[in-house]
Amino acid sequence: MARAAPKPQANMGPPVPRYDGRAKVTGDARYPSDVPVASPAFAFLVTSAIAKGRIVRMDLAAAQAVPGVLDILTAEDTRELKHVKFAAGGAGASTSIQGLGPDIDHDGQIVAVVLADSFEAAREAAHKVDITYAAEEPAATFDATNAREESPEEVGERAKKLPKAGDAAAALASAEVTIDAQYATPAQHHNAIELFTTTALWSGDELTIYEPSQFVFGLKNNLAERLGIDAEQIRVVSPYVGGAFGSKAQMTPRTALIALAARRLGRPVKLVSTRDQAFTISTYRAETRHRIRMGARRDGRITAFIHEGWELTSRPDPYSVAGVEDSARMYGFGAVETRVTLVHADRNTPGFMRSPPVVPYIYALESAMDELALELGMDPVELRRANNSMRDATGKEWSSRSLMECYDEAAAAFGWKERTARPGSMRDGDWLIGWGCATAAYPTHLGPSAVRVRLTPAGEVRVQVAAHDIGTGLYTVLAQLAADELGVPLDMVRVELGDTALPPGIVAGGSVSTAATGSALVKACAAIRERLTAAPAQTTGGPSGNKLEDVFERLGIGAIEEYAEFIPEGGKPDAIASLYKGKPALGGGSHGEKLMYALGAEFVEVRVHALTREIRVPRIVGAFAAGRIMNTRTARSQLMGGMIWGISSALHEATEIDRRHARYINDNLADYLMPVNADIRDVEVILVPEEDSEVNPIGAKGLGELGNVGTAAAITNAVHHATGVRIRELPVRLEKLLG
Ligand code: MOS
Numbered sequence: 001m002a003r004a005a006p007k008p009q010a011n012m013g014p015p016v017p018r019y020d021g022r023a024k025v026t027g028d029a030r031y032p033s034d035v036p037v038a039s040p041a042f043a044f045l046v047t048s049a050i051a052k053g054r055i056v057r058m059d060l061a062a063a064q065a066v067p068g069v070l071d072i073l074t075a076e077d078t079r080e081l082k083h084v085k086f087a088a089g090g091a092g093a094s095t096s097i098q099g100l101g102p103d104i105d106h107d108g109q110i111v112a113v114v115l116a117d118s119f120e121a122a123r124e125a126a127h128k129v130d131i132t133y134a135a136e137e138p139a140a141t142f143d144a145t146n147a148r149e150e151s152p153e154e155v156g157e158r159a160k161k162l163p164k165a166g167d168a169a170a171a172l173a174s175a176e177v178t179i180d181a182q183y184a185t186p187a188q189h190h191n192a193i194e195l196f197t198t199t200a201l202w203s204g205d206e207l208t209i210y211e212p213s214q215f216v217f218g219l220k221n222n223l224a225e226r227l228g229i230d231a232e233q234i235r236v237v238s239p240y241v242g243g244a245f246g247s248k249a250q251m252t253p254r255t256a257l258i259a260l261a262a263r264r265l266g267r268p269v270k271l272v273s274t275r276d277q278a279f280t281i282s283t284y285r286a287e288t289r290h291r292i293r294m295g296a297r298r299d300g301r302i303t304a305f306i307h308e309g310w311e312l313t314s315r316p317d318p319y320s321v322a323g324v325e326d327s328a329r330m331y332g333f334g335a336v337e338t339r340v341t342l343v344h345a346d347r348n349t350p351g352f353m354r355s356p357p358v359v360p361y362i363y364a365l366e367s368a369m370d371e372l373a374l375e376l377g378m379d380p381v382e383l384r385r386a387n388n389s390m391r392d393a394t395g396k397e398w399s400s401r402s403l404m405e406c407y408d409e410a411a412a413a414f415g416w417k418e419r420t421a422r423p424g425s426m427r428d429g430d431w432l433i434g435w436g437c438a439t440a441a442y443p444t445h446l447g448p449s450a451v452r453v454r455l456t457p458a459g460e461v462r463v464q465v466a467a468h469d470i471g472t473g474l475y476t477v478l479a480q481l482a483a484d485e486l487g488v489p490l491d492m493v494r495v496e497l498g499d500t501a502l503p504p505g506i507v508a509g510g511s512v513s514t515a516a517t518g519s520a521l522v523k524a525c526a527a528i529r530e531r532l533t534a535a536p537a538q539t540t541g542g543p544s545g546n547k548l549e550d551v552f553e554r555l556g557i558g559a560i561e562e563y564a565e566f567i568p569e570g571g572k573p574d575a576i577a578s579l580y581k582g583k584p585a586l587g588g589g590s591h592g593e594k595l596m597y598a599l600g601a602e603f604v605e606v607r608v609h610a611l612t613r614e615i616r617v618p619r620i621v622g623a624f625a626a627g628r629i630m631n632t633r634t635a636r637s638q639l640m641g642g643m644i645w646g647i648s649s650a651l652h653e654a655t656e657i658d659r660r661h662a663r664y665i666n667d668n669l670a671d672y673l674m675p676v677n678a679d680i681r682d683v684e685v686i687l688v689p690e691e692d693s694e695v696n697p698i699g700a701k702g703l704g705e706l707g708n709v710g711t712a713a714a715i716t717n718a719v720h721h722a723t724g725v726r727i728r729e730l731p732v733r734l735e736k737l738l739g
Contacts, residue, residue: 006632010689011699015633016490019475020240029240032210033197037268040199041070043258044122045273046112046129047280048104051138051662052346055102055111059130063114066128068121073113073261075100081256084225086317086349100257104133105315106348107663108280113257115265119272138346138662141187141287141312148315150342155318163328163590165393166335171304175295178304179371183292183364184729185712186654187312188285188353189278189664191672194242196282197272198255200262205233207259213238213498214249215507216466220500221582226256231582238498241508244470246352247282249509254281279667283351284655286312286319290364295334300378300386303334305393309361310341314349318342323361325590326597329396330365330441332389346662352509354645355442355705359712366438366713367728370720380437380717381407381416384601392595399594400692402625403439406601409686410623411437414603423724431607434722438713440600440622442706443589444695445510446568448575450503451520453482454561455528457552461486461493467505467517468498472704473634474513480631481518481698485525503563504579510586511598511702514630519697520566527562531555568696594694598701600624602643602710606718613734617647617679617715623686627701635703636685642707643683648675649708650715654731673731 005015023029060072078099101111112129116122139147172178199210213219216236224231241248254271262269273281288311295304307327313319324338373383384407390398419435420426426433451465463482469475479493496502506516535554565576570592575585588596602622608615622643629635652673656665666672693699712730720726727736
């Protein structure tokens with residue numbers, strides 16, 4: 001079997017090719033901005049040139065004189081827009097959601113929208129809008145004198161929830177071996193291939209929005225609130241998403257502005273924002289800082305774990321990922337203490353970016369684990385084994401935990417036993433070789449979903465749910481699951497996603513889509529089977545081929561359609577009603593009775609040139625356990641992509657911030673470093689069989705976000721092994737390795 005399609009093992013589905021593969025490679029797949037609308041006006045955004053202050057004057061004369069310009073929206077035109085409160089779950093995501101100023105609270109805030117007969121005219125006019133500002137000195141990031149610190153106590157509610165067990169300070173003071181280290185991760189920005197687009201089309205009082213979205217029901221309801229209209233007047237359509245990773249999960253300011261513009265003009269409006277605007281009109285992964293203190297016995301048992309995090313957020317919004325929730329539970333620590341401090345600065349609001357809590361926090365944890373292993377003179381894998389536990393320090397038990405199976409399989413495939421421990425001891429000519437490893441972990445979330453399934457006498461199946469395939473493979477795995485459950489060939493199944501005209505699905509976030517929609521689908525299919533078996537004189541097995549027609553004939557019906565709602569165990573009874581209102585209730589992970597996580601182990605080889613300090617990653621091996629694997633091809637693809645992003649966050653990605661102006665410097669694909677083919681060599685994914693019937697009815701843990709967790713630590717650990725230099729601030733760049 002091809003490498004891209006690993007042979008399924010126990011509890012794994014076959015690697016059927018992607019349901020939407022052909023449509024995507026032939027250009028048949030219509031992304032939201034591809035949908036043709038009649039005689040659209042084109043929008044171009046004008047964004048703020050300052051980070052903090054006020055617009056005192058806006059001269060539109062030159063812009064209005066550009067031929068083809070139809071309208072220019074400014075602050076006065078957006079007064080009617082209602083303010084939607086920031087909510088980390090499903091609502092508005094951004095600070096300046098209020099409208100177009102005149103107050104400015106971050107660089108690149110939208111301050112005007114130019115509408116014209118052509119994109120070119122709109123763009124030209126946008127550049128001719130002449131703005132006079134009264135600028136104030138902004139706080140750019142950590143350590144700015146006028147940034148505001150919000151202590152965990154102030155944040156209140158969340159502080160209470162952070163894990164704490166035993167007396168960590170006392171355990172640390174009496175530990176035989178201790179480490180105390182600080183780490184930092186940079187801001188990173190979403191650079192999906194598909195830009196942030198919105199097309200708005202009014203037909204009377206009915207509004208249709210074509211916009212790439214990870215949660216169409218959320219967008220629909222939040223937009224209704226912004227516009228002050230009934231949610232039932234809005235339909236959001238987003239069948240394909242060209243990269244999202246969290247950036248398209250929440251409503252951002254542009255949507256209401258474009259809807260408003262279309263209503264004023266009485267004409268559809270199309271916005272395709274630019275690459276640099278994407279840095280400030282949407283969300284991003286904010287920079288973090290960490291201090292980790294650990295105490296251990298000589299035999300490697302960790303008796304104290306203290307993890308403090310600092311996170312950057314916007315001035316008004318308390319966006320926080322608080323991944324101590326996960327780091328503190330990863331091993332059987334003796335006592336734990338955790339703290340998170342939020343730092344508010346004059347920046348656009350951060351938000352979700354693939355594995356938001358665990359990427360920075362597990363990086364810090366897994367770096368510290370490596371430092372402790374060195375201090376103890378232990379093999380890093382054996383340190384993980386010594387602290388592997390089915391219970392965390394607070395006494396919570398894992399539903400299943402295959403961490404050491406992952407370590408053992410990945411270590412064997414990698415050849416870890418050939419490693420010599422001393423840094424700098426493995427060398428190949430001018431290249432210093434380093435081998436490192438780290439744990440990958442992602443919480444298994446639980447979420448509700450509805451679904452509608454129809455079966456015809458010809459055996460055609462239609463699955464409908466307003467869930468989203470953001471490249472993850474949801475179309476494919478739902479088609480597979482429906483075919484299996486109803487006993488029809490795969491090519492008889494049609495799947496429709498991403499449209500609020502369909503039953504509501506969960507946000508395509510938190511790696512929860514397969515589990516939630518799959519569980520609803522299984523329920524609907526069971527109901528269909530039940531109706532089929534109710535047919536008179538039907539005694540043998542499931543439906544198939546001609547027999548199905550007979551069954552329908554005996555039933556005297558033309559088709560069977562079942563609508564099902566799935567609410568996870570322990571979920572609120574109104575979870576589906578809330579979903580209709582655009583509020584997703586995500587549980588699971590560390591928040592339920594048991595700890596539920598997908599886990600993995602990643603091993604990397606780095607090569608650092610002895611003279612130039614050029615850094616290469618010739619190979620990476622990851623082994624992952626995530627409960628039931630629906631499709632080994634799409635699973636491998638997710639995990640491989642995750643590891644590549646992990647390499648990127650270790651060695652390439654960082655948004656550079658001009659501290660004087662609180663402005664992003666490298667807001668383009670030339671300067672924002674990302675790996676290319678030449679940077680990515682051998683990437684091996686091992687799927688480790690695991691069964692967990694507790695997580696959800698289909699037993700799938702979700703793995704869309706698992707692969708890029710831990711990778712950065714595996715790489716910095718390997719860099720240390722190669723060079724003896726410990727990089728505690730990402731990304732690793734060669735200048736940091738020049739003695
Ligand atoms: Mo993902 S960052 O949960 O969309």
